[in-house]
Amino acid sequence: MNWKLIFQLSVFGLIMSVASVFLIPETIEPGFWIAIFLFCAYAIARMCREKYFLHGFFISIVNSIWITIAHVLYASTYLANHPQMVSMNLQMPLIMQQHQRTTMAVLGLPFGAVFGLILGLFCFIASKIVKKS
Numbered sequence: 001m002n003w004k005l006i007f008q009l010s011v012f013g014l015i016m017s018v019a020s021v022f023l024i025p026e027t028i029e030p031g032f033w034i035a036i037f038l039f040c041a042y043a044i045a046r047m048c049r050e051k052y053f054l055h056g057f058f059i060s061i062v063n064s065i066w067i068t069i070a071h072v073l074y075a076s077t078y079l080a081n082h083p084q085m086v087s088m089n090l091q092m093p094l095i096m097q098q099h100q101r102t103t104m105a106v107l108g109l110p111f112g113a114v115f116g117l118i119l120g121l122f123c124f125i126a127s128k129i130v131k132k133s
Contacts, residue, residue, distance in 0.1 A: 002048055006058050009043060012036045013063025017070035021078045026085070033115075037122050045126035056123030057116035064112020068105055075101045 016036065020029055044055045071078050079086050079100065089100060 001051060001054065001058070005043070005047055006055060006062060009040045009059050010062035010066065012040070013059070014066040016063075017067040020067070021070055021074045021081070026082045037119050040119060041122035041126035042130060044123040045130035046132065048127075049132070052123040052127040053120035056119035056121070057113075060116030060119045061109070061112050064108050064115070067112075068108030071104050071108070072101045075104065 013036075016024075016029075016032060019032075020026075024032060040059055041056065044052055044059075048055055079089075089103070092103065
């Protein structure tokens with residue numbers, strides 16, 4: 001495993017964690033993530049020789065840590081700029097509605113794992129397409 005590359009590529013997650021709180025509206029955020037996933041998949045396919053899926057998976061796990069920290073620290077600003085998240089929160093049980101920061105902290109890693117499966121798949125597919133450096 002190339003942990004240095006995993007942490008270097010996770011810087012995109014760190015940037016997006018802050019940008020999603022203050023700058024990027026929720027309507028266009030998925031487009032940024034798709035671009036980041038494609039770039040990460042390409043970089044992993046070019047720079048790694050094996051375990052492409054795991055590299056992608058662990059990038060998303062590290063990203064979920066950055067994102068969770070930013071969203072918990074700036075929860076009020078994040079929720080003010082993301083009304084869809086607020087409406088989704090209203091569908092949750094009352095205890096989760098009352099403890100939004102805790103809910104974000106608890107759900108951060110599972111969401112990271114799900115997106116890790118997606119990025120891992122992107123990396124695996126890219127490994128079959130991209131020539132090695």
